[in-house]
Amino acid sequence: DTEVTQTPKHLVMGMTNKKSLKCEQHMGHRAMYWYKQKAKKPPELMFVYSYEKLSINESVPSRFSPECPNSSLLNLHLHALQPEDSALYLCASRHTGSVTQYFGPGTRLTVL
Amino acid sequence: SQELEQSPQSLIVQEGKNLTINCTSSKTLYGLYWYKQKYGEGLIFLMMLQKGGEEKSHEKITAKLDEKKQQSSLHITASQPSHAGIYLCGAAPKTAGQNFVFGPGTRLSVLP
Numbered sequence: 001d002t003e004v005t006q007t008p009k010h011l012v013m014g015m016t017n018k019k020s021l022k023c024e025q026h027m028g029h030r031a032m033y034w035y036k037q038k039a040k041k042p043p044e045l046m047f048v049y050s051y052e053k054l055s056i057n058e059s060v061p062s063r064f065s066p067e068c069p070n071s072s073l074l075n076l077h078l079h080a081l082q083p084e085d086s087a088l089y090l091c092a093s094r095h096t097g098s099v100t101q102y103f104g105p106g107t108r109l110t111v112l
Numbered sequence: 113s114q115e116l117e118q119s120p121q122s123l124i125v126q127e128g129k130n131l132t133i134n135c136t137s138s139k140t141l142y143g144l145y146w147y148k149q150k151y152g153e154g155l156i157f158l159m160m161l162q163k164g165g166e167e168k169s170h171e172k173i174t175a176k177l178d179e180k181k182q183q184s185s186l187h188i189t190a191s192q193p194s195h196a197g198i199y200l201c202g203a204a205p206k207t208a209g210q211n212f213v214f215g216p217g218t219r220l221s222v223l224p
Binding site for chain 1: 154
């Protein structure tokens, strides 16, 4: 099983809303990632969690708040987003000691 | 920092034709990944190359890494509409905790 799942598949929110994106994997991977991908651009790294602790934050605005409640689950809490935050948000996970990342299908976020 | 370039930027081929996508790194690669992405969806892992001169094949897709480990090519034989999508090369970090850098992608369309 090399599946990373993400919910919801699509999300439309207003600038004053609070919403969360969810990512889940049951492969025993202890590194999990959030990427942001704008149209016709490659994915850009946002956050990395290693053993449920935040290890990398690529200078992401505080309106994005990641959370890793356990080794299988990664959340991205969204608050007061801007229209330019509209993008495909991808989650990935990796087994310790391997560099191969497995990606989820993404959440298409639209901020109105 | 490491940068990846891909060529061509986009490609339209007739079904049944062969094609090649190239990825060039500004620095020697520790390893090189190829991913495929359908529009608005997650990334599908294709293969990883680590040794200079290495070549791997999966079904009709063959990837090679040059001896200097700075250039990789992805070759598709007898293309099919199912091959359509965006092909992304990614530079594998030297250690598992480092960031993953993607190339800009090559958009492939296969006409039936």
